[in-house]
Amino acid sequence: MKINTSYSESIKQIREKNLPSREHSRRIIHWEEKHRIKSEVVKALVFILPTRGCSWALSGSGGCSVCGYLYDNPQKPDFEMIMISIKDILNKKIQQEEEYSIKIFTSGSFLDRNEVPINVQEAILKELAKYHQIREIVLESRPEYINDKILQNIVNNIDISKIEIAIGLESANNKILKNSVNKGFFWEDFEQATERIIKFGAKVKAYLLFKPPFVTEYDSINDIFLSVSKIKKLGIDTVSINAISIHRGTYLSLLFEKNQYRPPWLWSLVYICKEIKAKFPEIRLICDVVAGGTRRGAHNCGECDKAILEQLKEFTLTQDLKALNHNIQCSCKEEWKGYVLHEKIS
Amino acid sequence: MRFFQPKSQLGFARILAETRSKVPISPGLISLEKPLKKEGYSAYFEIPFPTLDNIDKSSKKLIWIFPKEKEEKVLSKSFVLTEQPFYPHFVSDSISSQDYFEYVESFLSFPEAFRQIFTLPITMTDSKLVNQVSQTDCSLYILTGLSSLFNNQRRLSELLVSLREKISPDIAIYVPGPISPAFYSFLVYSGIDFFDNSQAYYTSKNGYFLTIDRTYSNEEHPTCYCPYCMEKPPNLFKHNELIIKNALTRIHHSLKEETLRTLVEKDIHNKVSFAATLRKYDSVFSQSFRSRSPIISNATMKCVGEESLSRPVITEYRNRIRERFVPDLLSRIILLLPCSARKPYSFSRSHMQIRKAIKKGGRGIFSILSELIVTSPLSVVPRELEGIFPAKFYDIPVAGQWTSKEISITATLLNDILKRYSKDAIIINHMSGEGYKDIIQIVREQNSFTVYDTSQEASPTSDKSLSRLSETLQEIFSDKFSSDVQAPSTLTKKLRAISDFQFGSDTGRILFADSLKTKGKYPRNQQIFSEKEQIAILNSKNGFLSLSPDSAQSISTKSKNILEFGDIQVKGSNIFAPGCIKADNSILPNDEIFVVFEKQVVATAKAIVSGKDMNKMTSGIVAEIKKKTRVKK
Numbered sequence: 001m002k003i004n005t006s007y008s009e010s011i012k013q014i015r016e017k018n019l020p021s022r023e024h025s026r027r028i029i030h031w032e033e034k035h036r037i038k039s040e041v042v043k044a045l046v047f048i049l050p051t052r053g054c055s056w057a058l059s060g061s062g063g064c065s066v067c068g069y070l071y072d073n074p075q076k077p078d079f080e081m082i083m084i085s086i087k088d089i090l091n092k093k094i095q096q097e098e099e100y101s102i103k104i105f106t107s108g109s110f111l112d113r114n115e116v117p118i119n120v121q122e123a124i125l126k127e128l129a130k131y132h133q134i135r136e137i138v139l140e141s142r143p144e145y146i147n148d149k150i151l152q153n154i155v156n157n158i159d160i161s162k163i164e165i166a167i168g169l170e171s172a173n174n175k176i177l178k179n180s181v182n183k184g185f186f187w188e189d190f191e192q193a194t195e196r197i198i199k200f201g202a203k204v205k206a207y208l209l210f211k212p213p214f215v216t217e218y219d220s221i222n223d224i225f226l227s228v229s230k231i232k233k234l235g236i237d238t239v240s241i242n243a244i245s246i247h248r249g250t251y252l253s254l255l256f257e258k259n260q261y262r263p264p265w266l267w268s269l270v271y272i273c274k275e276i277k278a279k280f281p282e283i284r285l286i287c288d289v290v291a292g293g294t295r296r297g298a299h300n301c302g303e304c305d306k307a308i309l310e311q312l313k314e315f316t317l318t319q320d321l322k323a324l325n326h327n328i329q330c331s332c333k334e335e336w337k338g339y340v341l342h343e344k345i346s
Numbered sequence: 347m348r349f350f351q352p353k354s355q356l357g358f359a360r361i362l363a364e365t366r367s368k369v370p371i372s373p374g375l376i377s378l379e380k381p382l383k384k385e386g387y388s389a390y391f392e393i394p395f396p397t398l399d400n401i402d403k404s405s406k407k408l409i410w411i412f413p414k415e416k417e418e419k420v421l422s423k424s425f426v427l428t429e430q431p432f433y434p435h436f437v438s439d440s441i442s443s444q445d446y447f448e449y450v451e452s453f454l455s456f457p458e459a460f461r462q463i464f465t466l467p468i469t470m471t472d473s474k475l476v477n478q479v480s481q482t483d484c485s486l487y488i489l490t491g492l493s494s495l496f497n498n499q500r501r502l503s504e505l506l507v508s509l510r511e512k513i514s515p516d517i518a519i520y521v522p523g524p525i526s527p528a529f530y531s532f533l534v535y536s537g538i539d540f541f542d543n544s545q546a547y548y549t550s551k552n553g554y555f556l557t558i559d560r561t562y563s564n565e566e567h568p569t570c571y572c573p574y575c576m577e578k579p580p581n582l583f584k585h586n587e588l589i590i591k592n593a594l595t596r597i598h599h600s601l602k603e604e605t606l607r608t609l610v611e612k613d614i615h616n617k618v619s620f621a622a623t624l625r626k627y628d629s630v631f632s633q634s635f636r637s638r639s640p641i642i643s644n645a646t647m648k649c650v651g652e653e654s655l656s657r658p659v660i661t662e663y664r665n666r667i668r669e670r671f672v673p674d675l676l677s678r679i680i681l682l683l684p685c686s687a688r689k690p691y692s693f694s695r696s697h698m699q700i701r702k703a704i705k706k707g708g709r710g711i712f713s714i715l716s717e718l719i720v721t722s723p724l725s726v727v728p729r730e731l732e733g734i735f736p737a738k739f740y741d742i743p744v745a746g747q748w749t750s751k752e753i754s755i756t757a758t759l760l761n762d763i764l765k766r767y768s769k770d771a772i773i774i775n776h777m778s779g780e781g782y783k784d785i786i787q788i789v790r791e792q793n794s795f796t797v798y799d800t801s802q803e804a805s806p807t808s809d810k811s812l813s814r815l816s817e818t819l820q821e822i823f824s825d826k827f828s829s830d831v832q833a834p835s836t837l838t839k840k841l842r843a844i845s846d847f848q849f850g851s852d853t854g855r856i857l858f859a860d861s862l863k864t865k866g867k868y869p870r871n872q873q874i875f876s877e878k879e880q881i882a883i884l885n886s887k888n889g890f891l892s893l894s895p896d897s898a899q900s901i902s903t904k905s906k907n908i909l910e911f912g913d914i915q916v917k918g919s920n921i922f923a924p925g926c927i928k929a930d931n932s933i934l935p936n937d938e939i940f941v942v943f944e945k946q947v948v949a950t951a952k953a954i955v956s957g958k959d960m961n962k963m964t965s966g967i968v969a970e971i972k973k974k975t976r977v978k979k
Contacts (some may be wrong), residue, residue, distance in 0.1 A: 006440035146408075175431065179441050214433050222396040229398065260436050271395070279398045301550035330551045333581055338547020339377040341393055345427075345522040345542070346434070346490045 003061055003179075004229035008182050011251045012062030015070075018249030028085040032093065035101045035134050036284065036317055038039045044101040045093055049076045049082055051115045054108030056142060056184055064170075065182045065213055068247025069107035080121045087127055094131050101136040102128060105107070111150050111165075114205040118153065125157040138205065143185055143193030150224040151200040163202040163300075164238070167193060170209035172227035180212040185231070194234050204233050205238040210272070210298075211264040212244065212254050214299040218344035224272055228280070238284040239276075243269055245291035256296070265300045266308040271322055273312065277321050284319060287312050301332035349462065349485035351966040353599065355592045355637040355935040355955045357658060358537030361601050362518055365966055367416040372518055372539040373530070373601070375594050376408070378547070384411045384593035388540065391427070402479070408463060408486075422456040425462035425486065428453055435467035435491025443470075447970045450475045454495035456505050458483055465556050467491050471509050480513045483965075486540075487519045496787050497527075503626040509904055510549070514962040524548065526561045528616040532624070534597050535610045538704065543593070547588035553582065555747045556589040557821045559616055604645035621653075625843055628656040636662045640958040642848075642935035644888040647740045655751060658975030659736055662934075664725055664755075671728055676833050677716035677901035678820070678826040680767060680795070682760075682786075684777045685749060685805055689739065696807045700776065703812040707819025713813045713833030714826055715819075718763065720777060720785060722752045725759040729841035733890035748781025757788035772822055773797040776806050776815055798822075816931045834860040840893070841874065841884070845901075848938065849892055857893070868922040891938065895975040898940045899947040906932045907939040909951070909960065909969060916941060916949045919971045923963040933957030948972040 004193055019146065028050060037045030053073035063070065067120030094100060108115045112180050128137055137158070146165065154160050156322040169190045177183040194204050208227050211220040228239055243264050246256045266289070290314060292296025293305035300308065307328050315323040350362040353370055362372035374388030381387055388441065394400070406427035410791055419701055432447045433442035446467070453464060464484045468474055468491040489509075495502040509519070518845040518958075520540035521533065530541060545561075548554045555567035564582065569575075600609045614621040635658040647659075656661070681704070686694035704711060717729035723974040726738045749755075764773075775786050778801045784918070790797055798818050801811040834842075838861065842854025863875040872884040881897040884890075893901075902908065910927040923939060932955050933939055943948040951969040953960070960968040 004441055006438070121493060174443065178444070179433075187722075216434070216436050218393075218396065220416055222401060225396055225398045226401045229401065258436075260434070275398055303551065320575035331553075331582070335547050335550050335553060338544050340395075340521055341391065342542065344377070344393060345391065345488065 003182060004179050004188055007179060008061045008067075010062075011065050011182055012060065014249065014251055014254065015057070015062045018071060021249075022075075023074070028082055028089075029124065030089055034317060035103075036286075036319060037056075037101055040282075042099045042101055042135065044103060045091070046087065046103045047105065048276050049077075049106045049110075049116070051077045051106045051108055053115070054106075054142075054180060055112055055114055056082055057108070061184055062182065062281065063178065065251040066209070066244060066247065067219060068250045068253070071247075071249055072106055079117065081121070083127075085125055086124060090127065090131065094133055096133070098322045100127045100131070100134050101138065102134055105140055106120060109141040109145050110139040111145040113145075113150075118150075121150075122153065122333065123176060129158040133342055135162065136164055137162050138164045138166055139265065140168070143167055143189045146193040146196055148196065148200075151196060154202070155200060161203075164205050164289070165197050165202055166205040166240070167260070168207040168209075168210065169227065169231070170207065170232040171223050172225055176212060176215060176223060180214050186293050191234060194236060195224060198223075198235060199254040203238070204234075205240060206236055207240045207242050210241055210243045210269065213255055213261060216343045217264055217268055217340045220270055221272055221340075225275070228283070232280060232283065236284060238286070240286040240288070241269065241272060243287075243292070245294075245298070246296040262339075265336045265339070266292065266298050266300045266305060266312070267333060268340070269298060269312060270308060273315055274321065274324050277315075277319070277324075286316050295323060301335070304328055304330035347965040348483055349425075349889075350515075350516045350518050352955050354604075355640070356601060356606050357606060357639050357640055358593045359508075359534050359601060359606055360515055360537075360539070360955075361598070362516070362539060362957075363863075364410070364412070364416075365419050366420040367412060369416050369420075370598075371410065373534045373594055373597050374540050375591060376520065376540050376542040378542055378544055380409075381543075382737070387411055387543075390449055392424075393427070393727050400883040405594065411563045416922045422459070426460050427463050427884040428456070428460065428465065430467070433467075435469055436494065439469065442467075444891075447473075447475055450479065454785075455480060456472065459876045462486060463488060465490060468495065468505060468788065471505060477512070484778055485517060487513070487517060488596075489521050489538075490523075491536075493523055493525060495663075496617070496674060499619050499622040499626055502619075503623045503631060505536075505641065506536045507627070509629045509632055512965070515959045516963055518967050526598070526616075527590050528559045528561070528595050528613060529555060529620065531600070531606065531609045531613040532617075533595050534601070534621045535606060536623075536627075541590070543590055545570060546583050546590055547684050549582040549586070551807050554586065555582065555644070556586045558589055558593050560615070571884075592758070598752060602754060604640065605647070607639075607657055607659070608648045611651050614653070624653055628653065628658070628661075632656070632658060632661055633850060635734055636665075637931065639959055640934050641666075641734045641735060642888055642890050642936040642938070643739070645735075645739060647736050649723050649740055652749070652751075653740075653792065657723070660723050663736055664759055666847050667731075669727070670851045671766070671843060672846065672851070673716045673763075673765060673767055674842075676714050676831060677767060678714040679711075679716065679772050680732065680764065680771055680773045680821055681715060681717045682773060682775045682777055683717055683719045684779070685719050685727070687741075687744070689737070689741075691727070692720055692729075692732060698798050699807050699812060699814070704819060705817045706816035708827065710827060710833075711819060711823055712836055713831075714823075716767070716771075720756060720760060720782065722748060722756060722781075725756040726763055728763075728843060730840040731847060733840075733886075734785065734844060734847065736806070738889055744765060746779055746781070748784070753781055753784045753788075757785045760785065760789060761792050764789065764795065767795075771795060772826075774815070774818055774822075775799045776801045776811070778802065778804070778806060778811075804821070813871060835862070837864065838862055841882070844889065844891055846883075847895075849905040851904070851909055856901050856904065890973060893938065893940075894949050895940075895950055895973055898950050900958075902940055902942060902945065902947050905940060906930050907937050907953075909933070909939050909941050909953075909957075911941045911943045912950060914943050914946070914948060916971060916974055920967040921949075921951055921969040921971065923960065923965050923968050925959050926963075926968050929957035929968070930958035931957045931961075933960070938972070941969070941971075947975060 029048040057070040080136040174186045292309045351365040353361040363370045369387040377390035409424040411660045431445040441718045518539040524545035553564045574581040600606045639658040688694035719727040793895045800815040841858045846855035865873040874882040879969040883892045909929045937953045
């Protein structure tokens with residue numbers, strides 16, 4: 001059993017209560033940002049495709065306890081319009097002399113045929129293959145959709161060495177996956193998917209979730225370290241540490257409203273990044289803090305948040321530990337230490 | 347062997363000492379990390395932050411702080427922290443219970459050195475598996491999630507009482523997390539032994555500023571002139587730490603002088619739900635607290651609030667008076683008197699004047715006179731018992747008004763006592779004022795005694811009232827007195843009453859003859875002789891008796907203060923838990939108890955913990971020997 005039935009039942013109930021209120025949107029959201037690939041900084045084009053949403057979240061399991069991305073997806077996707085938009089945007093944005101990284105996100109799994117039909121997957125990949133300026137393409141998927149057939153399909157349409165498949169592993173600890181995140185798969189599934197992807201010549205990026213529900217900040221720091229070392233052994237060199245932000249309409253949000261959850265401290269993220277980068281300098285470590293400095297995102301006391309977020313951003317981009325070594329002093333640093341320790345003992 | 351040993355017990359509150367070195371360490375404070383200065387801390391955690399090199403391998407420890415010279419002697423200097431899986435207390439059982447039980451099972455299989463700290467979420471306190479842990483030598487429970495019940499007086503009282511009833515008093519309970527120092531005294535009273543300094547860490551602009559009775563926001567709080575607040579910028583951590591430390595020494599001290607309950611009654615005004623919980627303790631769970639509160643004490647007892655009416659000690663006192671006080675057979679005149687501020691009553695001006703007036707009643711009047719002092723919150727104090735705790739040690743604010751609860755409690759006890767007197771006894775009511783009037787009214791309604799009022803129109807100490815008292819006594823005295831009967835001396839009456847109160851009904855008559863000899867005068871202890879043999883000592887400080895082993899033997903079948911011992915000879919100066927085969931459940935801490943082997947008293951001793959808890963303890967001292975029976979060669 002990869003799920004805890006009673007836990008998933010209560011997540012499902014929250015999901016069902018909130019789903020009817022989701023808004024119907026057909027717009028393809030996209031933006032441009034700076035992005036680090038290997039040793040240089042390039043432009044990145046990010047697309048968020050308005051699909052029907054993550055199949056796991058829509059299933060009887062209720063989906064992940066922390067995820068509310070589903071509420072931003074439309075009920076009826078219009079793939080014709082999606083294709084037109086992508087073509088149009090690529091055409092407008094991609095310039096001759098620049099190099100690009102393309103990120104195609106769906107708030108679900110790009111490789112899930114039920115979410116993105118196989119012909120749409122093919123069409124998008126073919127379109128991307130037209131641009132030699134594109135150095136890297138990031139696709140997101142849960143491990144269960146990553147099979148030989150779907151990978152072969154990628155190979156048939158594009159140079160697969162450009163592809164990086166990002167998998168939301170969240171944690172390498174099955175207890176956390178089952179009793180905290182309700183992820184529905186285990187470490188072993190991730191392991192298998194990774195082996196497959198590498199066999200086909202693509203790259204893997206792992207997302208790790210910092211401070212899932214019920215897990216104390218101390219244990220979560222420990223879990224991140226444990227997960228990173230396990231991931232590294234699989235030959236993965238890109239890890240994204242995602243500090244939790246509290247999405248409305250989720251189980252986590254209810255905990256938060258009952259005062260039973262505090263989003264992680266930015267101090268912890270700095271600590272984690274420093275530790276991992278110092279011991280594993282070859283890992284590309286990404287730490288984009290969503291909703292940083294707000295009540296529902298990772299935050300400190302409010303006074304030092306901005307400065308630390310700047311540091312983390314700089315670090316993610318430069319992969320240089322120096323970025324984290326500006327000595328920011330704040331009265332809440334003691335408070336953070338006290339909080340982490342007492343939360344651990346309690 | 348457990349790490350802790352109770353040194354004294356007051357309800358669920360205890361002073362715990364390290365078993366071997368006897369260094370008192372609870373109620374105490376635990377630091378979350380190694381403190382710069384160890385003073386004021388009982389222990390600190392050594393929890394290294396996780397690093398990539400030591401994932402899951404770093405051992406987390408609790409390190410005890412002892413004075414250097416004692417360190418060599420102690421049982422262990424540190425405990426290994428065992429961890430339950432990551433779940434916090436509010437996670438539903440369906441998610442966490444399986445992993446939690448795995449934790450408990452692995453805990454039970456650890457070697458003893460790793461079985462000292464046990465983590466117990468409040469949701470698991472009723473589990474059967476947890477009961478098994480209390481049978482091991484585990485010394486410290488970390489009780490998590492308790493603060494979520496701070497506003498739920500029903501569940502809070504049920505949980506704490508049932509947990510403390512279940513586990514032995516030498517198991518300490520530590521409640522982690524930020525708790526206002528204003529609540530410490532109440533929680534110690536409820537059986538919590540350790541707190542931590544986590545609240546001191548909340549030092550940012552949204553943090554806390556602590557005072558001994560409240561928590562303020564750091565933005566707006568009273569000015570403080572402690573050296574740490576005078577620093578620029580103020581060192582808030584050190585200020586908060588200081589307040590927390592002082593709050594605990596205050597409690598430690600009050601436990602030492604046995605005034606914790608007074609402190610608790612004062613401190614519960616800081617939180618209404620605790621005030622409500624205390625009332626639950628005093629009503630629903632009164633027995634649990636009474637059976638662990640010493641009645642032998644010499645601590646002053648301020649009874650200011652309504653809570654004082656139902657203090658465990660006072661309830662126990664009333665109960666013993668009701669069950670054990672028997673007036674002398676010859677008593678025919680019952681004199682009801684008001685209390686006085688000075689204790690014992692007979693040392694007060696008013697009672698001296700009254701005594702003078704009584705003497706005018708006639709020679710030998712005391713042989714048929716029984717004096718009952720009517721008072722709140724003790725209700726009734728027979729003259730014979732005015733020198734014992736709590737009668738000699740309480741203090742109340744007197745404004746002449748009695749609450750209806752006070753009136754009904756007092757009148758009920760008074761009526762119960764009056765039933766013990768001969769039917770032809772006469773009551774003289776020498777009390778005046780509203781409350782007393784109501785009480786006498788109830789007495790009149792429920793008894794057939796003739797009642798004379800001698801202080802109806804003026805105060806009891808006015809010349810008018812005093813001469814009416816003398817006259818009334820004269821009138822009755824000639825009627826009731828017969829010089830043929832030899833009456834026991836006033837001293838004998840007093841000693842018998844104390845003995846009955848202290849050791850159990852009927853013991854006084856066995857121990858003390860009608861006339862006795864004494865040596866030593868107040869304020870020194872009085873030695874009591876019977877036929878040249880010293881049979882007892884009357885302790886002048888607390889008013890209670892110490893018996894010689896021979897006297898103890900004579901009442902050993904009547905008395906309840908019996909500890910059955912496993913050997914004919916007591917070695918050393920203490921009784922240890924393994925030697926205690928069975929202790930009477932009515933033994934209170936501090937009680938004078940008799941150590942018995944095969945119906946033979948082998949020693950007298952002072953109980954450290956209650957009889958109930960002696961039976962629960964598996965190691966440590968349960969009583970201190972006072973006197974051993976000489977072994978016949």
